[in-house]
Amino acid sequence: EKLNHILDTHALLELDGFGEKREMEIRQSLEHFLSGMNKKARLLYPEASALANKLCEFIATNASVKSVTPLGSLRRKKETIGDIDVAVSTEDIPGTIKHTLTYPDITHVEDKGTSKITVLLNNAVQTDVRFVEPEKYGAMVQYFTGSKYHNIRLREYALQKGYSLSEYGIKIARGETKMYTFKTEREFYKFLGLDLIPPEMREDTGEIELAEKHDLPVLVEETDIKGDLHIHSNFPYASSHDLGRSSLDELAQKALLLNYEYIGISDHNPKFSGQTHRAINAVMKGRKKYYEQLLDSSRSVQKNTKKLKVYIMLEIDIRADGTLALPDDGFSYIDAAIVSIHASFEQAKDVMTARILRGLSYPKVKIFAHPTARMLGSREGIQADWSTIFDFCASHHIAIEINSSPQRLDLPDDLVREAVQRGAMFIINTDSHHVDHMDLMTYGIGVARRGWLQKRDILNTRGQEEFETWLLKG
The missing domain is CATH 3.30.210.10 (DNA polymerase, thumb domain)
Structure with a gap:
């Protein structure tokens, strides 16, 4: 307000070095800043989807309604959403509008017409609902x-x-x-x-x-998925990052409910800095023994894993110089490794590319997780020579992950298109830190579909025996 007052009274013109042009530039910068402050934040796709689905379910309870469908970028499964749009097929438009306006989460009606209403949900999200006869x-x-x-x-x-x-x-x-x-x-x-x-x-x-040409690809479906290889358990140890919050038993039960044939327990690597290799290897040895004993002795886990293969894996940091945060001997305690970037995001493109390629070159590395390391709304993705990285992954039988976490949705769909055109293979994981996160697979499927991926492009659509051949033998 003070700066606005100074600009309005032209007080800056009285100072040495300030002319009308400089005053105009400052005013434009202030207006740009204020417009950014007032700009409505976009919703993450899963947030918008939850709001829209809840509204659609309510509208569908009206007997005259034949169908309800989210529209726009939400229906196309874009990673972030501005406003929500919904279409309603109904035999009674006035009655269905009246019914819709009783939805409890509507906090303000901005406009009401004969075939469209605009409302605010939860005082924040503008939502347009359009009503039409079934034949249209x-x-x-x-x-x-x-x-x-x-x-x-x-x-x-x-x-x-x-x-x-x-x-x-x-x-x-x-x-x-x-x-x-x-x-x-x-x-x-x-x-x-x-x-x-x-x-x-x-x-x-x-x-x-x-x-x-009648030549559209048959896109992957969620029902095609046979397993999830990026899951964190609550195994207690000094981890480099956050621990999971669910037990192996809980994770196995959930996997069976999802009709999976296999899962990978991929906790973060043990804390690396300040630790001796001997101490880290001792943690890795103890971790493997813990899981093997649990799989062998726990009746509950044993029952659940009769139809479910559990792979003992690890998510390992690619350090700034490209080395992996695990001693060489530590690899003997895992079936396969996932590698990813969790720090030093601002490296130059050529340095970052060399770093990634070095990390991918280690034995037992099978998955490159959340490749751009972006966090939607808070951190941009890294800069790298993706063509070179995709070519390396394709020639070395390393899968590129599509991470289903709502804050990541990484690899982005445009890079998915590029990677598959270069012959790369994919794996869709949830990066679960709680058993409930295993339900997030649907959001990774959305990214895969936006990237035009088919079942054949995704390794965890394969049955357990075929998948294991790739995971353990290359």
Whole structure:
């Protein structure tokens, strides 16, 4: 406020070295700063998804509702979301609007029309809910799912065929006034001679051309996943990072509920700095013995692991110089290693690339975890020569992780596209530090689908025997 007052009274012009141009630059900088302060923070995809799904479930309880679907970047599973958009197919629009407005989490109604309402959820999240008759639902869902660039390209494609597209349906571009309406998106795309394009692919990166050729990839599904290899247990030791909070028994039970065939217990490496190699190796030996005895002697664990293979693994830091934070002898106590970066994020691109390649060169390294080390909303990803790293992983049979943690969602989808084109293989993990985190797999699947990955591209879609051949033998 004081700076605004100084600018408004032109008091700066009385000081040596300050002219009108400098005053204008300061005012513009202040306005930019204030707009950033007032800018609404974007939600992480899982947060927005939870809010939208809860609202959709409530709307669906109305007897007139036929279908409810989130729209926009949320439906396309973007990593962060601005506003929430929802489409509702209903035989009674006024009645369904009335029902929707009784939703308890609506704290303010910003606008109410005959087919759309705009509300705030929990005093914070702007949400547009659009209501339409069932026979028009497909066109509206397609239109508001986007993306903007996909829709622009689709309109151009339709115009070449003599059609005009809108949220209401499809018309002949010239002359005829009839509007062709569609109950489903599949019918909408079929009318244009296209296969149904998965929402995650709709970014105008070649998907329309593939749909025209009936050559779209069959994207991975969550039901394809056979195991989770990045799980932290509550084994008590002096860890380099945070411990897990669930027991091996709890993790095994959860894995069976998820119909997994195998899991990897991948605690962080023991504290490295200030420790002797002998002391670290003693911790590793004790850890292996602990898990083996638990697997052999605990009735509960034994029962759960009869149908579940448990691999004793470790997540190891790639240190600043590229060495791994584990003595060479320590590798004898694990089946396989995950490596990752947890510090020194600001290294130059060439230094970081050499660091990663050195870390990946150690024996038993099978997975490169959360490769960019980003934390959504708080830390940018590292800079590295990703083409070189992807080529190295492909030629050395090292899997690139898609980390399902909501704060990471790492590898980002654009780099997933690049990596798979270079022949790299992937693994989707949850990085669970609690048994409940094993349910986060769905968010990694979303990233994989945005990266156009198919089941064949992802190693933990393989059955246990085939997976073990890769994990233990390369």
